[in-house]
Amino acid sequence: MKERNSTAAISVKAPVIGLPRAMLYDRYEVLWKSFFSALGMKGIVSKPTNKAMIEAGSTLAIDEACLSTKIYLGHIQSLIGKCDYILVPRISNFGLHRNMCTKFESLYDVVCNVFRNTDQKFVAYNVDALQKIDEEKAFVDLGTALGYDRKTAQKAYKRAKRNESEDWKKKVHEEEALYKSQGIKVLIVAHSYVLGDAYIGQPVIDYLKGMEVTPIRADVVDRKEALKQSTKVSKTLKWELSRELMGSIQMHRDKVDGLILLSAFPCGPDSMVNEMIIRKFTGLPILNIVLDNQDGTAGLETRLESFTDILKLKKGVL
Numbered sequence: 001m002k003e004r005n006s007t008a009a010i011s012v013k014a015p016v017i018g019l020p021r022a023m024l025y026d027r028y029e030v031l032w033k034s035f036f037s038a039l040g041m042k043g044i045v046s047k048p049t050n051k052a053m054i055e056a057g058s059t060l061a062i063d064e065a066c067l068s069t070k071i072y073l074g075h076i077q078s079l080i081g082k083c084d085y086i087l088v089p090r091i092s093n094f095g096l097h098r099n100m101c102t103k104f105e106s107l108y109d110v111v112c113n114v115f116r117n118t119d120q121k122f123v124a125y126n127v128d129a130l131q132k133i134d135e136e137k138a139f140v141d142l143g144t145a146l147g148y149d150r151k152t153a154q155k156a157y158k159r160a161k162r163n164e165s166e167d168w169k170k171k172v173h174e175e176e177a178l179y180k181s182q183g184i185k186v187l188i189v190a191h192s193y194v195l196g197d198a199y200i201g202q203p204v205i206d207y208l209k210g211m212e213v214t215p216i217r218a219d220v221v222d223r224k225e226a227l228k229q230s231t232k233v234s235k236t237l238k239w240e241l242s243r244e245l246m247g248s249i250q251m252h253r254d255k256v257d258g259l260i261l262l263s264a265f266p267c268g269p270d271s272m273v274n275e276m277i278i279r280k281f282t283g284l285p286i287l288n289i290v291l292d293n294q295d296g297t298a299g300l301e302t303r304l305e306s307f308t309d310i311l312k313l314k315k316g317v318l
């Protein structure tokens with residue numbers, strides 16, 4: 001691909017990059033948008049998850065795939081033909097004992113294979129710190145693969161990283177303020193793409209708020225501190241995102257009335273980690289919910305209502 005600088009890219013026709021609003025979007029939204037915008041590219045984001053997307057993704061995925069993967073494929077399908085490229089990152093690890101779930105290593109290949117009969121182009125950036133490919137190198141390589149020179153790509157990455165850091169600090173500050181609020185507080189322990197999903201995670205948050213309970217996101221946390229704190233619970237847990245959640249519980253266990261563990265069926269890491277959480281954090285009421293692609297929230301609401309009643313009784317406000 002011929003190299004170009006960002007100014008030239010704007011003056012011709014800005015390439016359009018599609019960002020699926022699923023999986024790591026919630027985590028990297030600011031980084032991705034800032035990076036592509038700094039390169040002079042135009043980003044389009046798939047719509048919030050809806051029933052049709054889940055059905056489409058379930059048809060495209062193998063039966064054994066987790067619900068999050070099915071949702072992701074539904075989002076990809078909704079972007080096919082609407083952009084020049086679709087971003088599907090491949091993230092293996094951030095270093096020793098800092099692995100991502102294997103789904104994030106395979107997603108790019110899975111997507112290319114599932115949509116092999118379309119003309120859609122997909123682009124990845126590959127993070128594998130154990131192979132000396134850190135995030136910055138991965139983004140610079142992505143920029144050059146898209147035809148930009150290394151200096152332009154590096155500048156875009158640095159700017160994006162600054163924006164991401166400022167945005168994250170603000171979000172963490174807002175979430176931390178919730179621990180000081182009055183009334184019943186529940187820490188929701190879930191991957192950002194589960195809890196931040198409009199179709200599967202948002203109804204849980206909405207329902208709790210309707211019950212006058214304050215839901216607090218365990219994933220919105222000072223990640224460095226959470227990783228440090230997680231070693232007090234387990235020194236061997238290898239999944240980065242699970243360690244952040246574990247560390248977040250450790251940091252906030254005395255500031256909340258209970259935990260809700262929210263997982264996508266059938267999540268391999270969560271099936272082990274949730275069991276560990278239940279055994280390690282005794283004394284805190286815990287509700288373990290596994291979400292699948294079945295329609296209807298009646299069963300879910302009954303469980304949430306019973307759980308919040310228990311918390312209210314315990315606190316003497318029911």
Ligand code: SF4
Nearest residue numbers: 066068101103267268
């Ligand atoms: S951690 Fe679980 S929900 Fe997330 S991608 Fe892996 S299997 Fe799916």
